[in-house]
Amino acid sequence: MELLAPAGNRDALHAAIENGADAVYLGGKNFSARQSAENFSDEDIARALEYARSRNRKIYVAVNTLIDDEEFGPALDYAWNLHMMDIDALIVQDLGFMDALHQVIPAMKVHASTQMTIHNSEGVHFLEKQGIKRVVMSREMQMEDIQAVKQTAQNIELEVFVHGALCFSYSGQCLFSSMVGGRSGNRGRCAQPCRLPYDLYSISSAQRISTPDKGRYLLSPSDLCLIEYLPELKAIGVDSLKIEGRMKRAEYVAVVTRAYREVLDMLQEEPFYRPANKVRDKLLKIFNRNFTSGHFIFDRSSFLSSKRPNNRGVYVGRVVAQDKDYGTTVKLNDSVSLGDGLEIWVNKGKNPTFVVNNMKIRGLAAEHAQPGDTVEFRLDKRVSPQDRIFKTHDEELISEALLSMKGAEEQRIRVDIKAVLEEGQPLKLILTDEKGHQIEEISNNKARRAENQPLNESILKSKIDRMGNTPYYLGDFEFQSDADLILPFSEINETRRRAVQSLKRLSLNLDPKGIQEEETFRRNRAKFIPLTKKGRSIIKPELTITVSGIDQAYAAIKTGADIVYFDLAGIGQKKRISIEELEGLKQYSARYLCQVIPALPRIQKPGEASAWLGLKAAGFNTIMAGNIGALNWSLNNGINSRVDYSFNVFNSYSLRFLVQQGVERACVSPELNYNCLKNIRGLNLGEVIVHGELILMTSQYCMLQGVLGDATDRCQGFCHQDRYAIKDDLGYSFPIETDTYCRFYVFNSRTLCMIDDLDKIIALRPGGLRIEARHAQEREVEMVVRNYRRAIDDILNGSKKDLQSYRSEIEKTTPSPFTRGHYYRGVI
Structure with missing residues (x-):
């Protein structure tokens, strides 16, 4: 391995x-x-x-x-x-x-x-x-x-x-840092909000749930x-x-x-x-x-570091006593040496940290202390008996690590060089490294007789020995010449440089790319980069919505949705929907000229996909894939495919690639701002999210069980007993849910709402306008779909109705404040 x-x-x-x-x-x-x-x-x-x-x-x-x-x-x-x-x-x-x-x-x-x-x-x-x-x-x-x-x-x-x-979330599925602070983990700028403190709240009672023995770092x-x-x-x-x-x-x-x-x-x-x-x-x-x-090897009890999100070090002992002058006596459980860094965990205030510059054992200065020793330190802060002490810097271990790196750059490869200089002939350099690799290189110009100072072995060696920025150093040097000859120093240097490059390619197994290959790259690049121009005519976008519950699906169908994506993960539901129930939805939707499309979960571990193998037989010829594996399965089984925003479609080339694979519609990334969306070619085959609570995190770990449960691994069904949210120190409340596979989701504290800018978004000519309602209740779904349906029709019909009025209507049933997401800010 x-x-x-x-x-x-x-x-x-x-x-x-x-x-x-x-x-x-x-x-x-x-x-x-x-x-x-x-x-x-x-x-x-x-x-x-x-x-x-x-x-x-x-x-x-x-x-x-x-x-x-x-x-x-x-x-x-x-x-x-x-x-x-x-x-x-x-x-x-x-x-x-x-x-x-x-x-x-x-x-x-x-x-x-x-x-x-x-x-x-x-x-x-x-x-x-x-x-x-x-x-x-x-x-x-x-x-x-x-x-x-x-x-x-x-x-x-x-x-x-x-x-x-x-990471608390599946990598590639985390929008937390992006949506909260504009620093995208998908762009290498994650601000690690998972390492911040949060409190757990009951949504129904609006009360904080106390978890004093678990700590506040609930996502760390x-x-x-x-x-x-x-x-x-x-x-x-x-x-x-x-x-x-x-x-x-x-x-x-x-x-x-x-x-x-x-x-x-x-x-x-x-x-x-x-x-x-x-x-x-x-x-x-x-x-x-x-x-x-x-x-x-899953162990729920050790998964979270909920009391401390950073380096905790190793436990080395406890405080025994401290006098009025801050002289502190400590009983050790592990060794401590001068230069070590220690931290004392106190009950109140900031933990004192210090470097051990001096210590005493039985009143005598000591450099090292062993487990069982009682040592004395002089601190500058108050601590209490029984406070625990952790070593956060081990000087001996660091010194060993530094020693292992010492001289790394100096470990260069020996090269023996023979130089042959003959009148009327080019300079020949023969280089042989310590592994037996050998190359020959000759100069472009030929040697001629010297009128004044000929090249001698010392002068030539000084020029050949200039290999400071290469992996090599000069070993044996042999000079063979039959007369007093001269060659320009620039020619010698250039020959040495080419010789070293040739030896590097041979000995370091570097594959040089020639002019022909570069021309091929330029030709391939020129063929790949151009994109089809965007059309000018406005198209009628589909109004699509993603839901997790059957009541929400019926509400979306009857209030004007063109497409209802039903999330088969069952986020926030007590049981998975059956294929028979999906068939009932499909039959109902036909009366409203609406299409129900099963949305396969964004996470499908090995063995989990079998539950949905009967979708095609039940008449569902289109699915929305939540992960690359689901897309591959649908394509291989002749099922039409759409893809969710979990695919992180961030540019025209990703959209084009998916369409070329057979995808009929792709939801583009909610991290794209308006200007980036304007650059997307083929957006008529894409969807843009215009409304809803976005999933910020998708996790395999159920924090509710980890924080509220006992030491056993038995699920106690906390997700069915109440609805929950986590609240940060700024007062922002993030709803949390689980699905029927016991996966865990964190939703945004704000609801995206772009209805009052819908005319601008429709002008981008997207194929679909998406409402995210996996976490929404039935009444909210009805209100949102009805108003977006009216707004779209008004815009396409040239109506002058004030879009702000629709926003005001939707606000009546929305549980969180509105945001415009990244539309006018984007990410870094």
Whole structure:
């Protein structure tokens, strides 16, 4: 199994490779899902590649954000530059960009990011058909899920996260940071609202639900650690083990990579090897929010770090006493040394933190203290007896990590060079590296007799030895000449430069891209980029609505919806709708010239799709897919397909790609602003969301059970006992729901409403105007659909009716204030 480590900067790259990573993933200055990391310039990436290849390691570059139309050309040019460097793979999220790479740079190896939310075999098979070589699976996959996918996906690699931070939401399905603060996780700018404190409220009573023993960080997961489960991952046949952490320090990368490398090496000798506790202890010391096995081996009790959203360190002891001068006595449970960083958890106020610059044992100065010792510190803040103490910085561990990286740049490759200079002949350089790779290079000009100062061995060697910015250093130098000859220094330098480049391509296995291949790229790019022009005539858009309940569906049908998407996940419902009930809806809708389309859940783990295999036999010839796997299933079964906004259609190329696959209608991303929507070509085959409470998070973890339940894993049905919301410290209230698969959803605190700007949106010529009503009640659905129906008809008929009046009508039944979403602000 490949060990894949993160690098947010050059130090982290060195840390990863020097501590045993087989490959490193990193991001450039743009189009990377970790825009807050230092990241790598083009020159940095070229140097990183040389450094990695000299050690037989790989470099993958993440271009794993959504890309808008104006960025698409530059992003494709950037990918070509990376291809010219001969990077080992590109990691992508955007469907249109994936298609572009397949069509324009077919030789490039492409990996599908976890941002694509791939969590079933059908999704893997779809991407395999698009030329994807590896899929980074969703972190919500259980061991049995990964096993099921691997059994049917033998010709494509699977990559699995094994360590680091977890997202509360499925990656690629989180709009929380985007909608609340305009910082899109899909654009690499996540502000991590999941790490903020929230209170749980009952909607029916409007009362706060007290959970004092659970803490307030209700959406903050613990850190993933699967170091004890590497035998299981190996048995499944996982191809790559991924460590999260492009935002982490180099020392973190060093410690974590080394720990996993050592265990993987031991697995070669002992197939069922489990690491000793000291290995896990090192991982805890470098950074942890508590450790969890995540969803791989699910343990509800350890999943959330609800009392603390950041590094908690490791417990080292308790305060015994403190005198009036802040002299503090502590009883240790773990070792402490000078230079360590400690934090004391107090009951009130901010926790004191300090670096151990001095300490005493029995009144004598000490550099190290062991478990069981009673030590004395001098603090500058008040603490109390029994306050717990945690070590958040382990100086010894950090020093070891730094030592492992020391001299990384100096580990260069020895090259022996022979120079042959003969009159009337070009200079010949013969380079041989320490691995036996050999090349010859000759100068463009020929040597001639010197009139004054001929080239001697010392002068020529000084020119040849200028390899400071290369992976090489000069070893033996041999000079062979038959006369006093001269050659311009510029010619010598140019010959040396070409020789080193040739040796690099050979020894570092770099594949040079010639002029012919560049011409092919330019030709393919020119063919791919142009889009059909937008039509000028206004079309009548469908009025579509997505609901989760059968009463809401009937309400939408009779008040004027053209299309009712019925979400089969059953968000907020006590039971799943049956196919027979769907058939009843279909028959009822025919009387109103309305079409009912089943909406397959955005999450369908292995084995869950079987419940809906009878849809086609029941006469449903069209579905709306919520995930890539559902789309693949529908296309393979001859069912017409639409796709939901969970597909993150952010540009014209993604829309075009989906239409080319056979999709008849795609809901574009709600993160697009009005100007971006104006740039979308083919919007007549798309839908735009104009109203409703958007899903901000889709989670496999039920927070209600985790916070309100007992220690057992038995579901106590809290979602059926009340309706809930979480409220942040600014007073914003976010409704929460579960579905019939026990998945968890966070909805926006504001209701999108664009009815008073509907004329502008219709002018964009979308094929559909979408109302999101998965969380809405029946009366609200009736009011919203009726007024949007009237507004659309008024606009198309040229009526002068004030659209603001419709907005005022809708406000009467809407439970939350209105927002215009991203229409006039967009995301960064």
